[in-house]
Amino acid sequence: MTQVAIQPAIHRRQQPWYKILYVQVLIAIALGVLIGYFYPDLGKALKPLGDGFIALIKMMIAPVIFCTVVHGISSMGDLKRVGRVGLKSLIYFETVSTVALAVGLLVGEILQPGHGFNIDPATIDPNSVATYVTKAKEEGIVAHLMAIIPDSYLGAIARGDLLQVLLISILSGFAIAFLGKAGEPIADAIDKAAKMFFGIIRIIVRVAPIGAFGAMAFTVGAYGLGSLINLAALIGTFYLTSMLFVLVVLGAIARLAGFSILRFIAYIKDELLIVLGTSSSETVLPQMIQKMEHLGASRSVVGLVIPTGYSFNLDGTNIYMTLATLFLAQATNTHLTIWQELGILGIAMITSKGASGVTGAGFITLAATLSIVPDIPIQSIAILVGIDKFMSECRALTNLIGNGVACVVISISEGELDREALHETMAHPLEIGEALEPGGSAAS
Numbered sequence: 001m002t003q004v005a006i007q008p009a010i011h012r013r014q015q016p017w018y019k020i021l022y023v024q025v026l027i028a029i030a031l032g033v034l035i036g037y038f039y040p041d042l043g044k045a046l047k048p049l050g051d052g053f054i055a056l057i058k059m060m061i062a063p064v065i066f067c068t069v070v071h072g073i074s075s076m077g078d079l080k081r082v083g084r085v086g087l088k089s090l091i092y093f094e095t096v097s098t099v100a101l102a103v104g105l106l107v108g109e110i111l112q113p114g115h116g117f118n119i120d121p122a123t124i125d126p127n128s129v130a131t132y133v134t135k136a137k138e139e140g141i142v143a144h145l146m147a148i149i150p151d152s153y154l155g156a157i158a159r160g161d162l163l164q165v166l167l168i169s170i171l172s173g174f175a176i177a178f179l180g181k182a183g184e185p186i187a188d189a190i191d192k193a194a195k196m197f198f199g200i201i202r203i204i205v206r207v208a209p210i211g212a213f214g215a216m217a218f219t220v221g222a223y224g225l226g227s228l229i230n231l232a233a234l235i236g237t238f239y240l241t242s243m244l245f246v247l248v249v250l251g252a253i254a255r256l257a258g259f260s261i262l263r264f265i266a267y268i269k270d271e272l273l274i275v276l277g278t279s280s281s282e283t284v285l286p287q288m289i290q291k292m293e294h295l296g297a298s299r300s301v302v303g304l305v306i307p308t309g310y311s312f313n314l315d316g317t318n319i320y321m322t323l324a325t326l327f328l329a330q331a332t333n334t335h336l337t338i339w340q341e342l343g344i345l346g347i348a349m350i351t352s353k354g355a356s357g358v359t360g361a362g363f364i365t366l367a368a369t370l371s372i373v374p375d376i377p378i379q380s381i382a383i384l385v386g387i388d389k390f391m392s393e394c395r396a397l398t399n400l401i402g403n404g405v406a407c408v409v410i411s412i413s414e415g416e417l418d419r420e421a422l423h424e425t426m427a428h429p430l431e432i433g434e435a436l437e438p439g440g441s442a443a444s
Contacts, residue, residue, distance in 0.1 A: 021208065022270040028209035029216050029277050036220025043221020049214020050278060056204045057283045060197055062160040064286045065307040066169045067194035072303020073173025074187040081414075082174075082304070088410055089305050093313040094349075096402065099249055100315040101345050104322035107241045109341075113233040113323075114330030119383065162311050169307075201286040205274075212277025219279075219389045234327050234384075238391060241319055242398045250315075250405050257409045258419040259426070267291070267426040268404055272397055279389060281396040281403075285310060288404060295425050296418070297411035305410050309403035316398025317365060320391060321348045324366055328380045340375060 017023055036043030073082050148163045150156035156164035176183035251261040265272070268291060271284035285306070292302045325344055329336050336344075348369050370378045384391070411417050 021205070022273050024209040025212050025270075025273040025277055028213035029273070032213045032216030032277070033220050035213075035217040036222075037224075040221035040224065043217035046214040046221075047218040050211050050216075050218055051214075053204075053207060053211020053214070054278055054280055054283060056207075057201075057286075058160060060201055060204070061162070061282055061285055062157045062165045063197050064194070064201070064289070065162070065165050066157060066172075067190050067197060068289055068299075068303040069166065069169035069307055070173040070176065070303075071187055071190050071194060072300040073170065074176035074183060074190075075300055082177075082300075085301055085304050085410065085414065086308075088413060089308055089406070090312065092406055092410065093309065096249070096253070096315060096406070097313060097318050098345075098349060100245060100318035100402075101322050101348050103241060103245055103249070104319040105326065105341060105345055107237060108323045108326030108330075111237050112330055113237040114327040114332075117331035117383075118333060119331045119380065162307075166307060166311060198286060198290065205287065208274050208277070208283075211283075212274060215278050222389075234324070235387060235390060237327075238320060238323055239394050241323060242316055242394050245315060245319060246398060246401055250402060253409060254405055257412050259408065259422055261405070263423070263426045264404065264408070265401060267295075268400070271400060275396045275400055276393055279392040279396055281400040282310070284400065288400070292404065292407045292411075295408065295411075295422060296416060297407055298414070298416050301411045301414060301416065302407060305407045306403060309406050310399075313403055313406055314395075314399045315402035316395035318348065319398065320395050321366055321369055324384060324391075325369060325376065328370070328383065329376050331383060332377055332380050334376050336375065344369065 032043070032046075035046070147161075148167055150159075150161065150164040150168065153168055156168050176186050179186070246265075247261065254261040254264060268288070271287055271291070274284050275281050289302055289306050292306060293299060322345060325348070326336075326341070328334075366384075367378065367381055370376055370381060408417070408422075412419075
């Protein structure tokens with residue numbers, strides 16, 4: 001297969017440090033922590049800033065995914081290639097996700113972060129988690145699968161349900177491809193619409209520092225840094241496990257594919273900082289699509305892998321689910337046999353699918369898993385309510401890195417990326433907010 005040439009590094013005038021977006025986000029996060037710590041009431045009052053930024057980004061997620069996936073499939077031409085890329089992606093997602101689940105289970109067994117808590121479930125107020133438990137029970141496995149089908153075509157986009165949007169996008173992409181010549185004007189119109197949506201995203205991301213400031217001020221103001229102390233063992237274990245997973249597991253995958261995981265992390269540092277501030281990987285989904293295309297991955301591969309990965313390749317959420325489940329079992333002195341632990345792993349493989357990058361989704365998915373595992377008291381998740389916001393940041397960061405690595409690996413397997421050019425492009429990343437068109441080249 002002919003290799004796609006990667007755009008050369010774009011030379012631009014050096015910006016003053018205070019105008020660089022990731023520097024602004026770093027400053028905003030630090031200020032948010034200080035405000036939340038010294039003025040907690042003010043920090044809590046700043047919550048709308050973070051919520052508003054996430055809402056602005058979320059309103060664009062459905063149309064961006066729809067246009068990206070539809071145009072990616074319809075423009076691929078060879079529908080056999082669509083099937084091949086899709087199959088590769090699903091096999092990769094399932095393999096790496098299972099490894100993430102197993103890593104969480106293994107680390108939980110070795111380090112036993114819940115040992116010694118001796119919590120009596122009867123003393124836990126179930127009202128503090130009633131909302132999560134109710135939602136988890138409503139979202140049983142069958143209901144979860146049926147919920148993928150929207151009640152109407154436009155309803156999926158209006159609600160922004162990621163799995164529903166993926167379903168109608170895939171169907172639309174194949175339908176346009178089957179039309180042949182007659183479908184080309186439709187594909188062209190969708191491509192033009194995508195450029196408009198990405199233009200809106202470029203405007204929105206300029207206020208990312210304000211969103212990160214508000215979200216971090218609220219988190220520290222509402223929960224306090226003191227809420228970390230009692231459960232520091234679990235938080236530390238989770239962050240350590242996620243770091244080892246990224247550096248060892250994803251690092252090994254990257255090395256086998258021919259690139260450096262550390263250089264890749266540096267390449268997406270802007271996106272990682274925004275995720276750190278907002279605790280949601282969805283806030284940078286459009287920018288990730290653009291950055292993967294800038295590396296040289298084709299629009300068709302990026303359009304299939306990145307959006308699908310947001311539902312099926314959630315490494316951070318998977319680690320959290322098995323690790324937190326074992327933590328709660330240990331904290332409540334619930335003995336689990338090896339077969340029960342393997343059963344938890346199997347259940348988590350199903351319940352983890354579709355837990356998108358929205359803040360709190362991992363917590364609801366954990367509740368759904370516990371509702372199927374009767375041995376562990378479901379009300380015990382109340383222990384984690386106060387620290388879930390801090391855990392959510394690590395989940396989102398790990399999910400984002402995992403999806404980016406998956407996209408590069410699949411693209412390399414399709415013969416699209418030249419490794420030397422890939423290294424050069426990673427060394428000169430575009431900054432968020434630079435005028436990128438959806439095709440991966442800089443706008444003139």
